[in-house]
Amino acid sequence: MKRFLTFIFFVSLGALHAQEWQDSYASALDRANTADKPIVLVFSGSDWCAPCIRLKKSILDTEEFKTYASKNYVLYNADFPRKKQNQLPEEKSGVNKMLAEKYNPKGYFPLVVVLDKNGSVLGETGFNPRLTPEKYISLLNKFIK
Structure with a gap:
């Protein structure tokens, strides 16, 4: 029982530090304003979409990106599943x-x-398989500075 409770504790602790994708764009805007953070809006x-799946796997789902994003960005995924x-x-x-x-008229x-906390575009990019999570974060941060 003690091992089980310890396991639950660490899983819960990890969830607290993981990146948090907002359930709605309205909540993303609200959180961005409250926390004074930029929004990273991902169209996928x-x-x-094979490149979308690769972006998620090689960048967005990495521990490095998750850790950095949880402290520095508000995340929203505008998904278009078929x-x-x-x-x-x-x-x-x-x-x-x-x-x-509004933000992806060419599809x-x-x-x-x-985006800034008011929804104004600061910059945009896609997926480059040659970028590491660290370099991708650096690219996103160039739009913010």
Whole structure:
């Protein structure tokens, strides 16, 4: 029982330090204003876009990015899945479409847009397989400075 409780404690502790993707764009804006942090808005096709999947695996899901992002960014994923079983709720899908019209009118995937706390574009990039998580963070930070 003691081992189980210790395991639960460390899993919970890890969850507290992990990056936190916001459930809605409204909550991302609110959090960005409260914490005075930029928003990293990721346009992805999670179940069909190979470069999107590679960006997630090689950058966004790394411990280095997660740790840095949790302290320095507010994260929101505007996902556009195609498979029926992965479809988003209608409201979230509508918000993502509105965000795409405003920030990704050409429909590039993946597209990573860095916004200030008011939703103004600071810069944008995509996926470059040659970049390490450290270099990707550096690229995002160049837009902020």
